[in-house]
Amino acid sequence: MSEYQYYEFVAIDRPLTAVEQGELRAVSTRGRISASSFVNDYQWGDLKADPRKWMEQYFDAHLYLANWGTRRIALRLPVQLLDPDLAATCYVGDSASSWATDEHVILDLYSRDEDGDDEW
Template identity: 55%
Template sequence: MSEYQFYDFLAIDRPLDKRQQAELRELSTRAEITATSFTNSYEWGDLKADPLAMVEEYFDAHLYFTNWGTRQLVLRLPLRLLDLTTAQQYCWAEPAEAYQSDDHLILNFTSSDEDADDDSIDRDGEGWLADIVGVRDQLAAGDHRALYLAWLFLIQGGEFGDEATEPPVPAGLGRLTGALREFAEFLRIDPDLIAAAAQASAPVTPQAAADPAELAGWVAQLPIEAKDTALVELLCGDGPTVTAELRRRFRADTGKLAENTVTSRTIGQLLDIAESLRS
């Protein structure tokens, strides 16, 4: 069996300019490079660059897939949309870590299973990032379910003390979006552990589109300084970030953000519930 590696990078908030695309071309002569993406696969050889450094410099999302069981997902968000303190309640160590790079938060998840036969699954990594990347928008909007799933991924191996308690439990774990389901599948998160965690997660129903009249009333009461700042940032090309921040602020001000639940369940109890469900 030959080795297979697949690299996929996406630029979401800002497209890559010609200079950046030229810099990326120096890293690979055969990669497919556009204003929003960098994609390459290898059966012999390797990418001659550090993927984390590429995310920190150029991209907002990265997926790495191999046929020997290693999978990696990296997401970059502006700190104004998701702060380090919040992220590190859930992701504090490998293989699910959060750290700061300049004015961005980096989430780095790595799933390794040498016994997995990823050479035989139906997909080779291509297109998987497009299916998963919606979790980034959800995180930017204040939905922390992906962070909680990452915490489950972190503790499912039993490497942390059974007496440690879980972080705040977001609503909606019993009704995951398609992107969250792909996220869980990619990281091989135990579905029974997700079901165990969902027992303390409040139900959530999909939010209807914001009523234009309600939005207009909310915008009218915003401070002039906030409106001016948003307009300047929009004109400077920060549209996706500004839009996400305003939507999250609107949802928070109007009570549309799903609340988290603080419980006293320990890691050991969750693992026991998951084992009971599995049995």
């Protein structure tokens, strides 16, 4: 069985500039890139970028799915809406984390189903 990974990033707060879209294109020649999103799936490789850095720099939401059972959603919120210290106290177990930049708090929620699931 081959692997399958799906990456989707969405810019909601502002459109990506032509320069930013070019930076994304330099990472992925097959990705579907627009002023509001990056979408790509991989069957024999992986995204050649760090999703955490892309969330800090470009995007407001991220969805990741893999056929071995990993699911991930990340949301970037302005620090005025969610205090970074408060966000850091709201986890149960290891299925959520957050980090902050000067302007944003990024919530990262994930699930790892070790058995995988080919029928999503």
